[in-house]
Amino acid sequence: MSYANWPPLYYGVSKQPIFPESETFMASHSTPDPATLLTRLREGNVRLVRVVWCDNGNVIRGKAIHIDALARQLETGACGVGLSAAQQAISVVADAVAPGSGLGPVGEVWLVPDWPTLQLLPYAPGQARVMGEMVQDGQPWPWCSRQFLKRLVQRAAEAGFTIKAAFEPEFYLLRRGEKGLLPADSTPFAATLAMDVHQAVVMAIADALSGQGISVEQYYPESGPGQQEISVRYTDALAAADQHIVYRETVKAIAHQHGLVASFVPKLYEAHAGSGCHLHLSLWQGDQNLIPDGSGGLSDIARAFAAGLLRHLPALMAITTPSPNSYRRLRPHCWSGAYCAWGMDNREAALRVPSNLAPPSPTHLELKTVDGAANPYLALGGAIAAGLDGIAQGYGLPDPVQQDPGELSEAERCDRGIALLPQSLAESLAALEQDAVLLDALGAPLAQTHLAVRQAELAAMAGMTLEAEVELLLDRY
Secondary structure (H helix, E strand, O other), rough: OOHHHOOOOHHHOOOOOOOOOOOOOOOOOOOOHHHHHHHHHOOOOOOOEEEEOOOOOOOOOEEEEHHHHHHHHHOOOOOOOEHEEEEEEEOOOOOOOOOOOOOOOOOOOEEOOHHHHOEEOOOOOOOOEEEEEEEEEOOEEOHHHHHHHHHHHHHHHHHOOEEEEEEEEEEEEEEEEEOEEEOOOEEEEHHHHHHHOOOHHHHHHHHHHHHHOOOEEEEOOOOOOOEEEEOOOOOOOHHHHHHHHHHHHHHHHHHHHHHOOEEEOOOOOOOOOOOOOEEEEEEEEEEEEEOOOOOEEEEEHHHHHHHHHHHHHHHHHHHHHHOHHHHHHHHOOOOOOOOOEEOOOOOEEEEEOOOOOOOOOOOOOOOOOOEEEOOHHHHHHOOOHHHHHHHHHOOOOOOOOOOOOHHOOOHHHHHHHOOOOOOOOOHHHHHHHHHHHHHHHOOOHHHHHHHHHHHHHHHHHHOOEEEEEEEEHHHOO
């Protein structure tokens, strides 16, 4: 049986039902029909089901349930795995609780499968994956980042909007050599030679993503040696964050099987391009995309949403670029979004409005100040909160910047209100601590713990060389 040819179980991130005769079979978070679920898993020779979550440090973690134990759980109607509550206070620097996180050794939460996301793993025969959500005493746990995003999606719906999104990650392929890890090639941007060199691993990644219900759109070698970009199609907000988790897991697993190391670390090499994870966003009402104004510009709703993103961006960066390593990448003239500005097709602005080959155009916003250190549920939820605040408050969008902001004089930038964004994690954390809108959206428990985790990382990584940071983060992101 070829796992690569299996579609996702049930709806997965693609929302395509495997049971067309009963589209409501897995349409809710409820426990599925045990016999049907177990039959499907056994047909796929599944023995372990990974229940996966992403923590405040953006480490993808999981606990696996053996199918025999799952069968017993399904008989009781209560499926899940237990976790220490303190797990959400673990940083990337050590398996230890961050000081001031509000969490400690006392307390148990349950990671409950969200069954519509159940999928076979094409790169791990005998295993499946399901996204988990944290509950305590039968109620959503305030520290759960996935449920945070669901709250913001609901808040958008109550305001009359559907949010669609896609993450656009860049990553490096590395080889282990006598001198340590080295880039897997030395080719320039979009070189077809790199496509040939990495044909096997890239095709395996694309096939594995497609096999898990993710629509692959484009591939090209990026500008750094060994750097790659495989972009995927947008979808509903929660599914977009889920599919980014799937993407990261798949890329790293397939690379490992090909004798390579894949890394989403924001800045691996001082002399080479950093890796972003740009966030593409659009607002909808039913089948209508609310971004374009019909004449090649942004609608009033889109302008207000974009203005909210820019207003809150210094604080939002504590969520979207939340590692000390992130700020090695966020520099002027590096196309990373170092200035709080927006522009049409301006890759130096933090907020780019991409144009399309054919109408309608534009169709979405691209937030460039995001990278692979960000928990996708927190990053997307925070961006939605910022944008919705812009709509609610009717913020005005400044004039677009149609040149490199770094080429303007300081006086010109001041006159146009173009500020250099935080250049350190300490600055963005301080901004988040003062941002009532984002703190309210996160909720006090999650906000306290996220800040504590990132403060712990900031303290632990203080004074580290780039090489030491990379050694620490390589297997985390």
